[in-house]
Amino acid sequence: MATPMIHLFSSLLLCSTFLCFFHCTLSLLDPEDEAGILVQPDDVKMVQSNRDSRKICDFSVGKWVYDDSYPLYDSDCPYLSSVVTCQKNGRPDSDYQKWKWKPTSCTLPSRFDALRFLGRMRRKRIVLVGDSMMRNQWESLVCLVQGVIPIGRKRVTYNGPAMAFHAMDFETSIEFFWAPLLVEVKKGSENKRIVHLDLIEENARYWRGVDILVFDSAHWWTHSDQTSSWDYYMEGNNLIRNMSAMVAYERGLSTWARWVDQNLDPLRTKVIFRSMSSRHNRENGWKCQNEKQPLPFLRQVHVPEPLVVLEGVVKRMRFPVYVEDITRMTEVRRDGHPSVYMRVIGEDEREKQGKGLSSDCSHWCLPGVPDIWNEMLSALL
Structure with missing residues (x-):
């Protein structure tokens, strides 16, 4: 009888050793083992709602490492908008496609595995909700799997x-829902556009029964007043002409948070909120035009106010929400925007760069930076 007990003890010891090795492999990553563009923490904390006790990697701290095996697809992907196909539009450099994100405290898979992702997402609905930056991410995810x-x-x-993109053999849909403010925007008297800070159901009815929800809104x-998409705010019956943008943002996000807390089942639905991607335009003091490499490493990255507001709202929620912080990692990627290559331009126009041509320093070329957000998303799921 002793021999079976010895075999049992040996098996348990072997399993324990394997699990310890697996855990250590995830947690031991030397940040100095490769050259790259480093983003250091600035009192960084992984933000989740209070009731979510799961320990998930904080992807926000790490570095960009050049990887010649990238990109993961090319700009001939039929689901890309023309404004993000920078190579097809004539951009002469391509190194912006070859930077991979390497977190400090854990690892991402070496490459996005489309078949494995679709296998895990079989019979599921994935809905990405937000603005044109979220559509940027949707197009990236569709191109990664298609x-x-x-x-x-x-x-x-x-x-x-x-x-919605449908992978029929997997019964999987990857959907994008346009709701840049999350809350409702309606036309009032004199055709004025009104943001209803306390109304969301008109949009949220599309989100019921979804397996994975990814949000952005910032x-x-x-x-600014010149580019604003509304004229007034409204709460209840109160029409508000002037309000701090961040106060309004906090109230709109709080409406979203209440809806999630009251209407979603954490056993059925996973919720991720992606933070604001960095813009590199004139309002921020410089442009992205002619930038070909990430910035040198930043030991302290300014935390923008929208991220502070988002973290505060999520911390008060009951529903387990993970904040996918991509703000810091995109701050150094001024090279990844379309700039003047948001459309095809001729040789004569290229010579006039910076002399009247419009330049997009908000959205991202594809393939490019949003592919990394989706590698992070796949790891989270």
Whole structure:
């Protein structure tokens, strides 16, 4: 009888050793083992709602490492908007496609595995909700997976503010829902546009029954008076003409948070909120035009006010929400924007760069930076 007990003890010891090795492999990563563009923490904390006790890697701290095996697809992907196909639009350099994010405290898979991702997402709905930066991410995710799906077994459908990519053999949909403020915007008297800070159901009814929800909302809240997409705010019956943008943002996010707490089941739905991606335009003091490499490492990255507001709202929630902080990692990637290559330009126009041509320093070229957000998303799921 002693021999079986010895075998049992040996098996348990072997399993324990393997699990310890697996855990250590995830947690021991030397930040100095490769040259790269480093983003150091500035009192960084992984932010989750109070009731979420899971220990998930904080991807926000790490470095950009050049990887010649990238990109993961090319700009011929049929689901890309023309404004982000920088190579097709004539951008002469391509190194911006070859930077991979390497977190300090854990590892990301070496490459995005489309078949594995689709296998894990079988019979699930993934909905990305937000503004044009979220559409940027949706197009990236669709291009990352579509190459392994046979022609005729994938399609895109449209339904009002939503569009959906269907991987039919997996019964999986990857959807984008346009709601840049999350809360409702309606036309009032004299055709005035009114942001209802306490109303969300008109948008949120599309989010019921979804397996994975990814949100973003910040850019539109920070628009100046000249580019604002509304005329007034409203709470209840109170019409508000002037309000601090960040006060309004906090109230709108609080409406979103209450809806999530009251209407979603954490056993059914995972919720991730992606933070604001960095813009590198004139308002920030410089432009992205002609930038070909990430900035040198930043030991202290300014934490923008929208991220502070978002973290505060999420911390008060009951529902387990993970904040995917991409603000710091995108701060150094001024090279990744379309700049003047948001459309095809001729040789004569290129010579006039900086002399009247418009330059997009908010959205991102694809393939490019948003592919990394989706590698992070895959790891989180």
